[in-house]
Amino acid sequence: MSKLVWLCYFISLYSFAHPVIYKDGTVVSSSNMPSYSDNQVMYSWSNRWSSGINHWRFTKGKNNTDMGFLKLNHLLYRYNGDDSQANFYVHGGVGIADSEIERRQTNEAFMTGAEGDWETRTLYTSLKHYYFTSPQVTDLAMTQARVGFAPYEAEFEQIQTWFMLQAMYMPDVESEVIITPLLRFFYKNVLWELGSSTRAEWMINVMVHY
Secondary structure: OOOHHHHEEEEEEEOOOOOOOOOEEEEEEEEHHHHHHEEEEEEEEOOEEEEEEEEEEEEEEOOOEEEEEEEEEEEEEEEEEOOEEEEEEEEEEEEEEEEEEEEEEEEEEEEEEEEEEEEEEOOOEEEEEEEEEOOOOOEEEEEEEEEOOOOOOOOOOOEEEEEEEEEEOOOOOOOEEEEEOOOOOOOEOOEEEEEEEOOOOOOEEEEOOO
């Protein structure tokens, strides 16, 4: 496969799983586990920048922290090889937080983050780190790493299938690393993931791009 065709294949199949996609593209996504959820709508106004609204919920015991942000994403670096692609993104957001974990209070909130990935048509790795803070309310952090592989090389009109292993650490919510095997599927403009952690905690993620 030529480099030009390979790059077009990446753009059409994989880019919508990233924080920034093609110009004028919109992504609606929802990631959910018992300990957290991440829901957002993002619009890419260039192939380097996207912005939108983002809601997070963190659960510790029976208490929740909800955070809503106006969020900005930036593709800081991209590498396109003959048979692989790598990306590095940075994130920032401002909004409000309503927390029950430390004490019930609503206040302004801020988030920062960075993530990187490397992938081929059959291999995938990624690492993310987010930090959330609300003065006098709470501070939260999340680190997530993934490795995965595809058992076959699918064409654009076929369902893409990936087997992945995710490790996630949220020290202010859960003291242990949460290990989650999962299956990722995507077909045209829809991506969905199903998994269960080693502690039998469910995971459901959905992403659609327009």
